[in-house]
Amino acid sequence: MRVTQPNADTSTEGAPTDAPRATRAAKVGEQKLISILVPMYNEEQMIDLFFDRMEEALRGLDCRFEFICVNDGSRDRTHEMLLKRAAQDARIVVINLTRNFGKEAALTAALDFSSGDAVIPIDADLQDPPDLIAQFIAKWREGYDVVYGVRRQRLADTFGKRTTAGAFYGLFNQLSDVKIPADAGDYRLMDRSVVENIKRLPERNRFMKGLFAWVGGRSTAIEFARQTRAAGESKWNYWRLWNFALEGITSFSTxxxxxxxxxxxxxxxxxxxxxxxxxxxxxxxxxxxxxxxxxxxxxxxxxxxxxxxxxxxxxxxxxxxxxxxQRPAYLVADVTGLKVRPLRQRAPLPENSAHEG
The missing domain is CATH 1.10.287 (Helix Hairpins)
Incomplete structure (x- = not known):
């Protein structure tokens, strides 16, 4: 894995700066809290693999971690298995949505309920390597607000998917004033200041990659090879990708x-x-x-x-x-393991079903 630091000086994510504003070296005895955000839909085959891999990747890092796992209306045993994990690990918070609202809404819920000094969204399919988290944190401690992963290789994607993805990024950046780095996904670290800016954005139709870029912040990139899915099947087909691309373009360009x-x-x-x-x-x-x-x-x-x-x-x-x-982006059925209620949330918590640890 190679660290890339472009040398343009601008506040947008599309052209990150070559020097951070200030370092975030932890004080003696102080451990920063990092929120790992995991939207899940029908991922029962991945849950044990995911947490085992995360345990290996986070071992030895001088930080505290919490996992904000959002069950996005799964039809399998995802919620049941998350509750079992949460009973064994106090770091796990389970947000159970009333139905399937889509990945963007689930990620929005995870952001709203996070409390860390920084957050890292990651998919449960392990295509984005958890080992990269250590490098994310190291660059963040140097003072960067955003450290995002760029897919140098897309080993799991077909030629058609790689081609259409490249065409989308090119078209989006031509039509929109907000520039998204090519092959940059949701996998990134964002400082709490960036998260709070994102939470202030009121729109219901949310294209998160565009919102991440729109709020700006000093950023840098780390390249990695995207792996094949460890288990289960992808939830994305060409029709969903087309609608996703249409959502992105119409959300950020007239x-x-x-x-x-x-x-x-x-x-x-x-x-x-x-x-x-x-x-x-x-x-x-x-x-x-x-x-x-x-x-x-x-x-x-x-x-x-x-x-x-x-x-x-x-x-x-x-x-x-x-x-x-003005409908909320998501609705919460119940919450398990939540230590601190979020200061800003888009839907009220059901008092009779929230389980706070």
Missing amino acids: APLKIWSYVGLGVAVIGCLFAAYLMVLVVVRGVDVPGYASIMVAVLVLGGLQLLSLGLIGEYIGRVYMETK
Whole structure:
């Protein structure tokens, strides 16, 4: 694994700085608390493997740790197995959501309930190596606000998935003022100041990679090879990835809406030129121009463009509609092992079902 420190001087994550603001060396006898955030959906095959690997990776680190595990409406024994683990390990907090709200909402819940000096989101499938946590903490102690992992190799991904992922990052960075480093996922360390800024953001439709980049902070990257999934099956298919990409672009850019103004102008200019050409043929050369074929082509092309533009506008209107409802991003069924109630949360805790340790 190689540490990458770009040398641009800016406050955005897309172009991290080469020097941290100040070091975070712990005082004598003081141990920082790190919150490990783990959204889970149907991960019963991974739970024991995950915690065993985490135990190995965290052994010997001069920090205290808590695990904020969010059960995102799993249909298998994920919640039951998490409760069993929490009974054996006081560091584990289990947040059980009322249904499946999606990974972004589950990660939002984990952020809301975390209390560490820094947080590290990580997937339970172990594709992102836990061994990298030691390097994250070392760079954070040098003074960086954000230390994010960049996938140098994507061993588990097909050629199609690698290609579409690269196309998405390229398109997103072209259309949006917020730049996301290519091949950077959710796996990162964020200082508490960054977490509090993220928690202040009110939107319900949440594209976390974009939000992480939007809040900024002094950042640096560490490259790693993304591994194959240790057990179980991926929850992501191409349709879900497409919707995820659409969510990201429409959440951080209005460029697709502006593009249609230029498309309309271009079509109008082409239409005028074509009309002038037909007039020349009829008036000057006396050519009898059949109109049926050209009319059909014009109707189909313009009709297709109009439907496409209406669909795009509908995506934005739909997101505005959902935001105006002000529904919480998630709802909590019960909580196990929580030591301190969060100062800011998006949904009230059910008093009759929360189990605080």
